[in-house]
Amino acid sequence: MYKTQLEKPDGRKLWLYGLAPLEHDAAPSPSPDPVVANPHLRWHPLRGEWVTYAAHRQGRPFLPPPDYNPLAPTTNHAAPTELPSGNYQVAVFENRFPSLAPHPEAAPTLEGIVTAKGTGNCEVIVFGQDSQTSLGQLSEAHIDLLLQVWADRTLELGAKKEIQYVLPFENRGVEVGVTLHHPHGQIYAYNFVPPVQAKALELSKAHYAQTGRNLGQDLVDLELSQNTRVFSQGPHSLAFVPAFARYPYESWIMPKRAVAFLSDLSSEERQDLARRLKDTLERLDALFSRPMPYLLTLNQAPTDGTEHPEWALRFEIYPALRTETKLKYLAGTELGAGMFANDTLPEVKALELREIKV
Amino acid sequence: MYKTQLEKPDGRKLWLYGLAPLEHDAAPSPSPDPVVANPHLRWHPLRGEWVTYAAHRQGRPFLPPPDYNPLAPTTNHAAPTELPSGNYQVAVFENRFPSLAPHPEAAPTLEGIVTAKGTGNCEVIVFGQDSQTSLGQLSEAHIDLLLQVWADRTLELGAKKEIQYVLPFENRGVEVGVTLHHPHGQIYAYNFVPPVQAKALELSKAHYAQTGRNLGQDLVDLELSQNTRVFSQGPHSLAFVPAFARYPYESWIMPKRAVAFLSDLSSEERQDLARRLKDTLERLDALFSRPMPYLLTLNQAPTDGTEHPEWALRFEIYPALRTETKLKYLAGTELGAGMFANDTLPEVKALELREIKV
Numbered sequence: 011m012y013k014t015q016l017e018k019p020d021g022r023k024l025w026l027y028g029l030a031p032l033e034h035d036a037a038p039s040p041s042p043d044p045v046v047a048n049p050h051l052r053w054h055p056l057r058g059e060w061v062t063y064a065a066h067r068q069g070r071p072f073l074p075p076p077d078y079n080p081l082a083p084t085t086n087h088a089a090p091t092e093l094p095s096g097n098y099q100v101a102v103f104e105n106r107f108p109s110l111a112p113h114p115e116a117a118p119t120l121e122g123i124v125t126a127k128g129t130g131n132c133e134v135i136v137f138g139q140d141s142q143t144s145l146g147q148l149s150e151a152h153i154d155l156l157l158q159v160w161a162d163r164t165l166e167l168g169a170k171k172e173i174q175y176v177l178p179f180e181n182r183g184v185e186v187g188v189t190l191h192h193p194h195g196q197i198y199a200y201n202f203v204p205p206v207q208a209k210a211l212e213l214s215k216a217h218y219a220q221t222g223r224n225l226g227q228d229l230v231d232l233e234l235s236q237n238t239r240v241f242s243q244g245p246h247s248l249a250f251v252p253a254f255a256r257y258p259y260e261s262w263i264m265p266k267r268a269v270a271f272l273s274d275l276s277s278e279e280r281q282d283l284a285r286r287l288k289d290t291l292e293r294l295d296a297l298f299s300r301p302m303p304y305l306l307t308l309n310q311a312p313t314d315g316t317e318h319p320e321w322a323l324r325f326e327i328y329p330a331l332r333t334e335t336k337l338k339y340l341a342g343t344e345l346g347a348g349m350f351a352n353d354t355l356p357e358v359k360a361l362e363l364r365e366i367k368v
Numbered sequence: 369m370y371k372t373q374l375e376k377p378d379g380r381k382l383w384l385y386g387l388a389p390l391e392h393d394a395a396p397s398p399s400p401d402p403v404v405a406n407p408h409l410r411w412h413p414l415r416g417e418w419v420t421y422a423a424h425r426q427g428r429p430f431l432p433p434p435d436y437n438p439l440a441p442t443t444n445h446a447a448p449t450e451l452p453s454g455n456y457q458v459a460v461f462e463n464r465f466p467s468l469a470p471h472p473e474a475a476p477t478l479e480g481i482v483t484a485k486g487t488g489n490c491e492v493i494v495f496g497q498d499s500q501t502s503l504g505q506l507s508e509a510h511i512d513l514l515l516q517v518w519a520d521r522t523l524e525l526g527a528k529k530e531i532q533y534v535l536p537f538e539n540r541g542v543e544v545g546v547t548l549h550h551p552h553g554q555i556y557a558y559n560f561v562p563p564v565q566a567k568a569l570e571l572s573k574a575h576y577a578q579t580g581r582n583l584g585q586d587l588v589d590l591e592l593s594q595n596t597r598v599f600s601q602g603p604h605s606l607a608f609v610p611a612f613a614r615y616p617y618e619s620w621i622m623p624k625r626a627v628a629f630l631s632d633l634s635s636e637e638r639q640d641l642a643r644r645l646k647d648t649l650e651r652l653d654a655l656f657s658r659p660m661p662y663l664l665t666l667n668q669a670p671t672d673g674t675e676h677p678e679w680a681l682r683f684e685i686y687p688a689l690r691t692e693t694k695l696k697y698l699a700g701t702e703l704g705a706g707m708f709a710n711d712t713l714p715e716v717k718a719l720e721l722r723e724i725k726v
Contacts, residue, residue, distance in 0.1 A: 339545025
């Protein structure tokens with residue numbers, strides 16, 4: 011992997027990654043104005059979670075006309091984008107409209123309300139230069155490079171002493187609110203372990219303390235031995251609909267050997283994981299012969315400076331369609347109570363995904 | 369309030385409520401076939417929450433043609449709906465496609481996975497006979513009756529020894545996945561306190577133990593004394609955007625005197641709460657001169673047979689629009705990590721709602 015770090019005219023950082031030595035123009039920015047990002051957090055006293063406020067974000071682009079794509083390489087220097095021309099495959103840059111920022115000012119004081127600075131990082135990751143493709147359509151080598159980029163960003167962000175958790179994710183599809191169609195994801199770095207991962211940590215640690223075993227490894231071993239919900243596997247990885255899926259076609263992708271971070275995998279393991287990710291996304295797109303809208307998250311261990319033998323890295327994909335034409339909406343019981351209702355059985359949906367020829 | 373209980377041909381129960389003595393036809397059902405509802409729960413080991421599976425639900429109606437409305441009173445006996453003709457204002461019946469059922473069979477045994485029966489109740493509540501109206505357009509007296517119906521259903525469902533929590537909610541608008549446009553909501557009764565309310569209970573109890581005060585009452589008193597986020601109030605109730613709002617126009621409606629249940633309110637307090645609910649929904653509809661899609665939940669205390677001096681009843685409304693044309697989507701940080709990102713400040717949004725003339 012080749013990597014170079016650049017600085018944009020507005021002060022933001024940009025990283026280019028490639029499979030060959032990199033050649034590229036200078037780093038552009040859509041606007042020369044420095045980014046004024048001053049997010050703050052407020053504590054929700056009845057949910058026990060932080061909410062972040064970044065009032066500048068309302069102006070971010072939404073389905074811009076096709077002639078301007080901020081994630082394409084800059085070709086017209088009168089209308090610079092976020093990226094330079096060059097031979098890179100993957101690019102990462104600091105978000106111009108971040109929900110969390112490295113050095114925000116002091117949070118406002120609000121009588122009776124607990125506030126804090128919105129410290130953290132929000133990065134945009136561009137999966138490739140072609141705006142017409144998608145993550146699942148990239149080559150295996152390209153996706154393997156992407157896994158290395160996610161590993162690299164996790165190491166760099168996680169090494170900051172204030173960062174406790176790094177979450178790479180992709181929202182894909184108009185149906186889930188995507189504003190830019192060029193294949194890309196985001197990386198959030200939090201200065202706390204966020205609620206979903208804090209709960210997973212607590213439960214994984216409890217299982218480890220009680221049994222001496224890794225909860226995710228137990229899950230992988232169970233799925234492999236049962237083989238009723240696995241829809242794809244290779245020598246080092248598997249993809250399955252978890253037995254407790256909350257979305258009809260919820261898909262988890264895991265290495266067969268539980269690890270805490272992408273950077274813990276061998277090249278062979280990582281390459282097989284890349285293959286599994288491609289294979290899974292191809293199946294989801296083939297399922298209804300249309301691009302599947304989804305949320306994808308990469309769940310690695312907290313970057314809190316301690317070892318995490320209890321953690322098992324996994325990709326969780328939440329596809330938004332439950333049939334060819336029907337979306338799975340989150341309603342009262344999901345958003346209001348935290349109990350998901352699934353109309354389908356994971357064993358049945360896994361079989362559908364398994365039978366797809368990719 | 370007048371009330372009568374009926375039984376449908378398929379065995380489901382139906383309750384009619386009115387402001388005058390009730391006259392009505394016999395209880396109909398769209399199908400004479402008995403409901404086969406056998407939901408089961410599976411434990412999500414990494415989120416620490418139950419997921420319910422009810423595989424029959426996939427077939428429920430979605431935007432049916434305008435000539436058949438299952439929530440309208442039956443006029444054509446060859447095509448019966450869920451409701452009879454009569455002079456009632458509000459009706460409640462057991463859902464034909466429930467996610468939880470009173471007497472499900474044993475849950476399937478799944479190697480390595482914790483399962484349980486999907487015990488509970490799922491009821492549909494029809495707010496009125498007019499399919500063209502909406503909750504906020506009903507008269508104050510009608511909404512006050514509705515509050516009494518929610519109180520009545522909470523008492524009846526909560527009195528069952530297996531029911532620990534009763535959640536009335538309304539999903540409104542195609543944008544949030546509503547399948548039937550006739551104004552209606554749902555009531556879920558759980559045999560456990562669901563995650564969102566369990567967390568609120570834990571935090572409210574901790575505050576009560578530490579300070580001797582009710583957390584919700586403190587919040588009400590804070591909002592009234594600050595008066596920067598309150599957009600509507602009467603002698604016994606207020607509506608405000610909470611300081612820690614997760615949605616741009618998130619609106620909470622609370623009685624000024626914290627209570628655990630609707631049935632704890634005096635008639636005067638309840639009537640003022642009904643007025644506040646109407647006023648709030650009218651403001652939300654007026655905001656962008658279009659019906660505001662939203663999720664509304666009524667958060668009362670657990671029905672676990674103990675006193676709840678720490679709990680404060682509240683309506684929480686999550687409007688789906690953040691501008692006239694843009695929806696607030698839940699993406700990676702919200703669904704994948706549990707940290708909401710809000711592009712707006714509650715104090716600003718509250719002012720917008722306050723300035724609306726209703």
